[in-house]
Amino acid sequence: MLAFGMILLMVGSSLQDQCSRMIQLSISTSRNQTGHWHTYVMWDQLPSQSLEFDNKEIAPTSLDLSQRVRGCSAVEIVSMETRLVTPPPRAGLGYFSVTGVGRYKFNSTAVPWETARKTCSDEGGHLAVIRSKQQQDFLKSLFARHPSIEKTTWAGAAWLGFTDQYSEGDFITVLGESYAEIGYSNWESGRPNNHVYEGFKEDSDCGALLRSGLVIDLPCSAKYAFICEQDFDFSMVQKRGKYVANNVQYS
Structure with missing residues (x-):
């Protein structure tokens, strides 16, 4: 004989309609053909319904719990397996979360490339690295x-996370990857060309985004707005806290 029971609990709470969140808990117990009982628990915390684009949860929290009881004579053996899946931390203040693309923050304060790199790193992210047409x-x-953009060298560019200032022509990302191997690049025609602009003592070694969506190399000491990126995988951000590229250590 097969017996089956289920408890379904749904809890909804909100301070405002745009901040509503649903939590769903389900517990099911069943007895299989051999007489063994199985209990399954599933917990789902559904994404926030916030209208604030940069405050939406990326994924629900999911808890799966399975229990199995086996009886043999006077001995019972209970085994339990639990799997907890949690979303990454919510995007930082000012970051936009785009499912399948990433989390980004546009900084309109114009600064040199190295200052931009450190600012993004201090926020737990990095200067943005473009890897797809969608991005x-x-x-x-x-x-x-x-x-x-106020007090900028040029309002038509914003810093991105790649440079060849340590080895001419060998562009690397701020994550230590070869820019040529990340799978996507869309340079402006004629770039990179290592151009030396009037008023700057160095050539063009740092990457930037143009308003057209194309990328360009510009003098690293120039002051531009910049775009920070936070990874969906928070553990990846932590692991990337320090890395070495071409014998240069970032932190």
């Missing part, structure tokens, strides 16, 4: 929301 299009649209 490029989103960053282009993010840039378009800031038509004017």
Whole structure:
């Protein structure tokens, strides 16, 4: 004889409609054909319904618990397996979360490339690295929301996370990857060209995004707005806290 029971609990709580969140807990118990009882518990915390684009949860929290009881004579053996899946931390203040793309923050304070790199790192992220057309299009649209940048060398560019200042022509990302091997690049025609601009003592060694969505190399000491990126995988951010590229250690 097969017996089956289920308890389903749904709890909804909200301070405001735009901050509502649903928690769902289900417990099911069943007896299989051999007479063994199985209990399954599933916990789902559904994504926030916030209208704030940069405050939405990326994924629900899921808890799976399975219990199995086996009886043999007067001896019972209970085994239990639990799996907990949690979403990554919510995006930092000012970051936009885009499912399948990433988390990004546009900083309109114009600074040199190294200052931009350190600012992003201090926030638990890194200067943005474009890896797909979808990502490029989103960053282009993010840039378009800031038509004017104060005290900048040029309002038409924003720093990205790649440079060849340590080995000419060998561009690497701020994550220590070869820029040529990340799988996507869309340079402006004629770039990179290591151009030396009037008023700068160095050539063009640091990567930036143009308003057109294309990328360009510019003098690292120039002051531009910049785009920070936070990984969905928080553990990856922690592991990338320090890395070495071409004998240069970042932190």
